[in-house]
Amino acid sequence: MGERYAAGMPANAWNWVAVWRRNYLGWKKIGLASVLGNLADPMIYLFGLGFGIGTMIGPVEGTSYIAFLAAGMVATSAMASATAETVYGSFGRMGDQRTWEGMLCTQLTLGDILLGELAWAATKALMAGTAITIVATTLGYASWPSILCLLPVIALSGLAFASLAMVVTALAPSYEYFIFYNTLVITPMLFLCGAMFPVNQLPGAFQDVASLLPLAHAIDLIRPAMLGRPAGSMGLHIGALCIYTVLPFFLSVALFRRRLMR
Amino acid sequence: MVAIDLTDVSKTYDKLVVDRLSFRVAAGECFGLLGPNGAGKSTIARMVLGMTSPDAGKITVLGVPVPARARLARMRIGVVPQFDNLDTAFTVRENLLVFGRYFRMSRRQIDAVIPSLLEFARLENKADARVAELSGGMKRRLTLARALINDPHLLVMDEPTTGLDPQARHLIWERLRSLLARGKTILLTTHFMEEAERLCDRLCVMEEGRKIAEGRPSALIDEQIGCDVVEVYGGNPHELGALIRPYAQRIEVSGETLFCYAPDPEQVLAQLRGRAGLRLLQRPPNLEDVFLRLTGREMED
Numbered sequence: 001m002g003e004r005y006a007a008g009m010p011a012n013a014w015n016w017v018a019v020w021r022r023n024y025l026g027w028k029k030i031g032l033a034s035v036l037g038n039l040a041d042p043m044i045y046l047f048g049l050g051f052g053i054g055t056m057i058g059p060v061e062g063t064s065y066i067a068f069l070a071a072g073m074v075a076t077s078a079m080a081s082a083t084a085e086t087v088y089g090s091f092g093r094m095g096d097q098r099t100w101e102g103m104l105c106t107q108l109t110l111g112d113i114l115l116g117e118l119a120w121a122a123t124k125a126l127m128a129g130t131a132i133t134i135v136a137t138t139l140g141y142a143s144w145p146s147i148l149c150l151l152p153v154i155a156l157s158g159l160a161f162a163s164l165a166m167v168v169t170a171l172a173p174s175y176e177y178f179i180f181y182n183t184l185v186i187t188p189m190l191f192l193c194g195a196m197f198p199v200n201q202l203p204g205a206f207q208d209v210a211s212l213l214p215l216a217h218a219i220d221l222i223r224p225a226m227l228g229r230p231a232g233s234m235g236l237h238i239g240a241l242c243i244y245t246v247l248p249f250f251l252s253v254a255l256f257r258r259r260l261m262r
Numbered sequence: 263m264v265a266i267d268l269t270d271v272s273k274t275y276d277k278l279v280v281d282r283l284s285f286r287v288a289a290g291e292c293f294g295l296l297g298p299n300g301a302g303k304s305t306i307a308r309m310v311l312g313m314t315s316p317d318a319g320k321i322t323v324l325g326v327p328v329p330a331r332a333r334l335a336r337m338r339i340g341v342v343p344q345f346d347n348l349d350t351a352f353t354v355r356e357n358l359l360v361f362g363r364y365f366r367m368s369r370r371q372i373d374a375v376i377p378s379l380l381e382f383a384r385l386e387n388k389a390d391a392r393v394a395e396l397s398g399g400m401k402r403r404l405t406l407a408r409a410l411i412n413d414p415h416l417l418v419m420d421e422p423t424t425g426l427d428p429q430a431r432h433l434i435w436e437r438l439r440s441l442l443a444r445g446k447t448i449l450l451t452t453h454f455m456e457e458a459e460r461l462c463d464r465l466c467v468m469e470e471g472r473k474i475a476e477g478r479p480s481a482l483i484d485e486q487i488g489c490d491v492v493e494v495y496g497g498n499p500h501e502l503g504a505l506i507r508p509y510a511q512r513i514e515v516s517g518e519t520l521f522c523y524a525p526d527p528e529q530v531l532a533q534l535r536g537r538a539g540l541r542l543l544q545r546p547p548n549l550e551d552v553f554l555r556l557t558g559r560e561m562e563d
Contacts, residue, residue: 003330004315011333018363025360026351098347104313105341106364106412107333261313262275 008257010111019103019116020123023089027124038084038128042077043135046070049196061198063227070136071223072195074129074150075157079215082125082158083186086165087178090117094169100260110261111253118162118249125158126151133226142226149225157218160244164214167248170255189215194223214244263289264322265416265447266310271319273471279305281471282319287464289415292438292448294458296549297468303451304344307420310449311336324415337365340409344420346401350393354385354404357393358411365412375411382437383407399430406437416447423457435460455549465549467556474556479549486555487547490527494520494534495541502540506530514554521554523547 010016027034050066060068093099103113133150136142168181192206193199193215199207210216217237224231231237266287273280280302287293295303308314310323312332321328323335348357358379362372380386383403393401402422409417422438423431438461442448452458458465459479467475467482475482489511494502499520503513506522509529514521524530527544534540 007312007329007332015366018360018366021363022349022360025356026349029351097350098343098345099349101343102347102361103364105311105336105339105343106361107337107366108364109333261315 005254005257008110008253008261010115011107011109015108015112016115016119019108019113020119022099023093023116023120024123034124035127035131038077038081038124039131041080042073042128042132045076046073046132046136064141067136067141067227068198068223069196070132070141071226072219074132074136074154074226075193075215075218075222076190076195077132078125078129078154078157078218079161079186079189081128082121082161083165083181085121085124086117086162087169087172087181088175090121090166091169091172091175091178093117094256094260104260110256114166114249114252114256118159118166118245121162121165122155122158125161126155129154129158136226143228146225146228150222153218153221153225156238156241156245157214157222160214160218160241163245163248163252166252167255170252170259189213192216194219214241217241217244265289265291265324266293266449267320267322268306268310269320271306271309271316271321273302273305273309273314273316279471280309280316283466283468283471283473284319285466285473285476287447287449289447290442290445291463292442292450292461294462294465295449295451295468296453296455296458296462296465296553298453300470301453301468302471303453303468304420307418307449307451310418311339311341337412338415340412340414340417342402342405342409342417342419342422344424346405348393348401348404348408353390353392354380354396355389357404358408361408362411367411372411375413379407379410382410382440384433397430399426399433402426402430402434403437406434410441414446416449417441419448419450421451421453423452423454431457455553459549467549467553469557475552482552483547483549486552487523489523489525489547491545491547491551492522492524492527492530492534493543493545494522495543496539497537502534506533509533512555514558516554516559521551523551 046069050069054065057065100113130151133142133147137144137147168178172178192210193213195215199210199216202210217240221231221234221237264286269284270282271280272282295306297303305314309316309321310328312329312335315329324338326335328335349360352360355376358376359372380389383406385400385404388396388400396404423434426434438448450461462479464478465476465482466473495518499515502520503515507513509526510522510524512523522530531542531544534542
């Protein structure tokens with residue numbers, strides 16, 4: 001059993017690139033529409049809430065509300081696009097489109113395929129997060145050099161959210177089940193993790209829960225960088241995101257093995 | 263050289279689907295797994311590829327133990343799956359490019375083989391057409407070309423012509439024969455007697471996960487039947503059966519059709535000629551008869 005599980009792991013450190021390139025080729029055909037689609041949602045939140053609520057309330061944590069919100073929207077857009085790509089894109093390629101079935105007939109292993117899919121979802125998260133960052137920076141809510149620190153953080157956050165969503169993808173019998181993940185996990189995180197208001201506004205117990213959630217760690221890295229402030233406990237936040245990437249990955253290899261290679 | 267070696271392989275899902283099956287496929291031969299839907303053919307194809315593991319038994323493919331080192335075997339295998347899994351939004355050329363990359367081929371290596379693959383698949387004029395625009399036969403041929411991109415020793419084909427019209431099917435058969443002439447080994451699953459008879463050097467006839475016969479198609483037909491067949495349509499098969507029984511080696515009734523196996527078919531025909539409402543057909547025996555003999559039923563499509 002252990003030997004068979006091992007055979008499903010990535011064969012080497014570069015096999016996944018072919019999977020990533022396949023998805024990139026597919027995306028290129030509809031690239032612009034896809035980027036605009038991913039951007040619309042966080043932009044509407046940023047400007048709608050930022051200017052709407054922002055005019056009614058004073059500074060938050062020592063900055064304007066919209067500048068506070070911008071970091072939340074960068075992290076949220078990374079979360080949303082990595083999740084959507086995994087639960088819809090990867091699920092389709094695993095199921096109806098039979099793309100994975102074709103890949104499994106080559107020298108690629110299940111682990112190679114999953115790694116390629118995660119890297120691709122993280123790439124889409126990076127594109128969405130970077131686009132919001134550029135808009136926010138252009139409007140003066142962040143400094144241009146900070147973008148350099150943000151890119152790896154957004155990519156890592158994307159990887160973590162994709163990896164979590166991959167477990168859901170491995171378990172979901174059909175597309176309909178993703179609504180539960182969205183309403184029970186993704187949307188609550190939006191409110192618990194300091195994306196739209198500071199976590200210390202929450203009751204104590206909720207603050208404890210929030211400190212465990214991946215979106216909180218992503219925001220705790222992104223917000224100081226955008227506001228040009230020193231980040232506390234960087235190692236902790238990066239480590240947490242790494243754990244959220246690695247553990248679900250091993251779990252999803254096992255789950256997909258059971259699902260596809262029975 | 264042995265390309266595939268299965269020894270006492272069993273697999274159970276909810277029920278037993280492969281039951282202590284053994285067979286060997288020599289390099290360069292076309293070996294067919296023939297049986298109705300649910301006989302376990304696709305499961306065997308998946309086990310040979312290491313996509314599912316046997317519960318018991320041993321599998322060696324191209325000298326490599328499977329599933330333990332299936333990836334190594336798959337480097338030298340081409341697969342034609344039962345259902346098309348081409349990238350429908352991509353062009354013909356892009357499908358080959360993407361698949362070549364799965365085998366770690368460089369752009370240059372892939373570009374070098376694409377023209378000959380397109381020619382093989384008779385898709386030279388479709389290189390830049392999207393897969394969604396292709397006919398069913400063209401898609402199958404592209405799937406076949408795609409399976410050849412890594413220049414495999416062994417081809418595993420699961421029902422390669424199911425769902426194709428006769429013309430498209432004949433073109434695929436012709437292409438498969440040209441591959442055999444080039445020395446490729448083929449493992450073919452089919453529920454299609456004519457396909458098995460035309461292409462396969464040897465066959466394993468299966469029913470409910472078990473091997474019920476194995477050998478060359480012509481040898482199986484000679485051993486199991488060995489005489490001409492008279493098919494009788496119309497009338498009451500049981501009544502007619504009693505009439506011609508003295509002249510028949512064996513009589514089978516399947517649905518509305520009576521199959522009479524007779525060393526001297528003229529005598530049988532003489533008994534039946536002149537009876538109203540009967541249609542008679544005398545023909546040489548085929549695999550359909552073998553299957554009917556072995557299982558007592560026709561292979562449903």
